[in-house]
Amino acid sequence: MSSTQSLTRSLIGRKVLMAVTGVVLLLFVLAHMAGNLHFFEGPKAIADYALFLRTVGAPVLGYGQALWIVRIVLIVSVLVHIWAAWSVTRASRAARPVGYKQLEKVETTYAARTMRWGGVIIFAFVVFHLLDLTFGSANPSYVHLDPYHNMVASFGRWPVAVSYLIAMGVLCLHMYHGIYSGFQTLGLNHPRYNRFRRGLAGAYAIIVAAGFAAVPVSILAGWMR
């Protein structure tokens, strides 16, 4: 078989797909988190930002086109990411038909062990999240292009806000191991920098998760209304 076919068929190849799509998702959440911070500049700022997201690239691109490009990239990434995750998970399950009575954990982290379920939770979260803040169907009083209002309305319900926070925790773990793991999968290692990889993964994961959490927290705490 040709070497390129080998890449798509082999488990390492699938891990690479997972890593690459993972990176896309990482960049997205970072950008999204940054965008969300406009929230603290008040309703107008973030509405403008929402509008900007749809008008960016004009006149070359029509209204919302840029956004759609991003959406397509995201959808594809998520699908590929999930498919790859699912297929390597299956292979690994099959690789140990008879389990141990006990297998001690020495090196592995909680994050590493929860990647699979974590991913599923994140996925579920995203679905709800879209219904809540993009389509509005899960939102008490959804107003198109008024994210400020929508968020306040949504996070005013404490259970929602809390579940968002939990999702952020899961995402944080997923990113922490995901980033380190991605370094390994993509062969990015160097004796001089290896010791920074985990730290970098942690920093990235915490910044993104914390940035996201800031919104529901501040609404829940009643600082913003």
Place this chain on the structure above:
Amino acid sequence: MKLVLHVWRQAGPQAKGDFVRYEVPDASPDISFLELLDLLNESLIARRMEPIAFDHDCREGICGSCGVVINGRPHGPQRHTTACQLHLRSFQDGQEIWVEPWRAKAFPLVKDLVVDRSAFDRVIQSGGFITARTGSAPDANAVLVPKRDSDLAMDAAQCIGCGACVAACPNASATLFVAAKVSHLGLLPQGQPERYSRVVKMVETMDAEGFGACTNHGECMAACPKGISVDFIARLNRDYLKATLAPPPEGAGWSGAA
């Protein structure tokens, strides 16, 4: 010292297995874990029972024959130590010890604690070598090897093929074993001509043998009696990516490519 062992007994691949409880009333802390099994076996023979089958040969931590999971740790609790070099000092008097075989689809069980690791041999057969027909070699000093490279190659080459990495891996992945060989040969100038064909073939065989995927848990490194580093896994992935995504031209690392 007194020890209570729960040892996995299984008459054959098809037979159903289970833990059997044994007591060793008076073991000296200075004997090795395998000597403990010898002792137990002697007592079984004395009671006209069939002794426990377990693989072993050198009893010096170098042949890679021995290997059992002791209280959830392949080769037992002591780092960088094979079961044959593990001494009872690392246990407390009266401790309960659970002994299981390596568990992986690619390592089918043969009997009791003995498993079939020939999958490793097939991985090597598929490409884990440097083609150097006997008699065809240039003077050994004709090719210089920077000390740094040969030391690093030696770090990887120390693998004893015991399979503890697979046993310890939550995914039963053989990545560390394959990474060690790919790195050992790929780091040396002599290994360059086959560098990329080698990594592709070995990775394909590894999958075909039914090992799992590496999700970078690092348990393999912790269990490895030679402390082979997961850095070699990144190196394996890097070489594999090079070979598959940006294949260097024929000749450069492709000799013998299928």
Place this chain on the structure above:
Amino acid sequence: MELKSAVPEGPIAEKWERHRFEMKLVNPANKRKHSIIVVGSGLAGASAAASMAELGYQVSCFCFQDSPRRAHSIAAQGGINAAKNYPNDGDSVYRLFYDTVKGGDFRSREANVYRLAQISVQIIDQCAAQGVPFAREYGGLLANRSFGGAQVSRTFYARGQTGQQLLLGAYQALSRQIGLGGVKMHPRTEMLDIIVVNGQARGIVVRDLVSGQISSHVADAVVLATGGYSNVYFLSTNAKGCNVTATWRAHKRGALFANPCYTQIHPTCIPVHGDHQSKLTLMSESLRNDGRVWVPKAKGDSRSPAQIPDAERDYYLERMYPSFGNLVPRDVASRRAKDMCDDGLGIGGGHQVYLDFRDAVKRLGPTVVAERYGNLFEMYQRITGEDPYQVPMRIYPAPHYTMGGLWVDYNLMSTIPGLHVIGEANFSDHGANRLGASALMQGLADGYFVIPYTIGNYVAQAKLPPVSTSDPEVKKVEAEVTEKIKKLLAINGTKSVDAFHRELGRLMWDQCGMSRNRAGLESAIDKVRAMRERFWKDVFVAGAGEDLNQSLEKAGRVADFFEFAELMCEDALHREESCGAHFREEYQTPDGEAKRDDARFSFVSAWEFAGVGAAPKLSKEPLEFDYVHLAQRSYK
């Protein structure tokens, strides 16, 4: 029987060259038609199987481990010699040849040793090309060290795992051939007999160690590379599986056994600590380069080593052998340790002496010491729980290597035509004592560079009528093997195989170990016979024949050790001189050095089997020394 060594004519330096020219070649097309059986996948077996398959022969290779990579060669630590003279310190083929003959105390065949020295040079090239990560200098050149008493630095090494790396190199070459279909590998398969059809070795009978199935394999020639028999002592530095079975059963079919009493006792091993000990661990000889051997001067000095000042320490090797000091050959170092302990000067009155690195650490600093011996120190600490950087190592000699083996001619062929024997299994190159780092060299020389030629010479000339596994001769041998297994299982006595093996081992160690004497040997022979009878009456072999049965495997091997042990004592008894590792108390110089008797014993003793318990027949291969002049070894 008259022994034809088949040494070629001409000056020693040209013999091999000339022989290679005179040997018959098999044309490439015909090589495919010839099948060869290699028993053993150690350095000798793996390198031979791979090299012969590369030439086009159909090779089948057998080993009892679950993978060829686990052969006992893997355990070799210190290094491999070669006359490269890279350090430019005056080494040469001739010097390596000279040192080996002298080190072997003038009991080896000059022509073979010279060839070994010549080939040594190619071995390093071959291994480096295979990717063996030998130690290097910063410039990228190969590093060398002085080893086991050599006064030149001719030893190549890969940390403390030279044997492992060399074997993996050979194993990888073998694996390549397995992948290409040139070699059919049979792991977990034990050879239990050889098949001799009208005078020629034509196959082997084996037991599949997993299914217990007995089967036969036929070929045009058989190569035994089955290693040494140190485990006759039960406790040795050899792997547990090492055995005499393959060579012994070949012996019983007519192959002469040479110099069985030449067994090497390695000076630096971790002392025995208890009754349940299953093997002894070697601490590489390279440690003697920087470690100093001593015992307290005062008997029963119970102070901890640190509290014993230099004045009250006896660095006995440095005292007795000023010029070689701690680097005297193995047999000398071992015997002196024994003397000290027999005189009650051993640590705590026991059988152990100190190997001290205090001064080395002072001189070189801990980092350099760690760089050189790090992994050996770790191994020592793992086993003993003591840290050699802080307290001196405790060591004592242990059985390690066997110079004796099946008699072979210059072509490495035994007295059974077609049966070739390579590596530690033959008697060829080390005489009465092997120099450190020379076994790896010999194993690889035999496998890579000698047997591939000489096997061709044999199959090209021999008449080889077709044989099939269904021939009566074959079936007969199969039946005998099956019978023997049935018998072992049927005894159903009371004592375990290991119990018998321990008993035999202790006897051999006391009476036929580091030093021997007539009375002891005579009594040993009687005792061995008695034990052997008890074994066949009272051993209990658990489990069934058609199954993975490790007790049964051991039982077969121990049964052969029992028969072999008797021959070993016979040989030691017959050789009324002290040479190399064979020390007869009756024959020593006033200052306790080995005293050879060249007038009466300058020959190879090759024994012919005459039935169990019957006196074996002795044939002699006289040894002439035209190049190295007979001299009393002196390391003073």
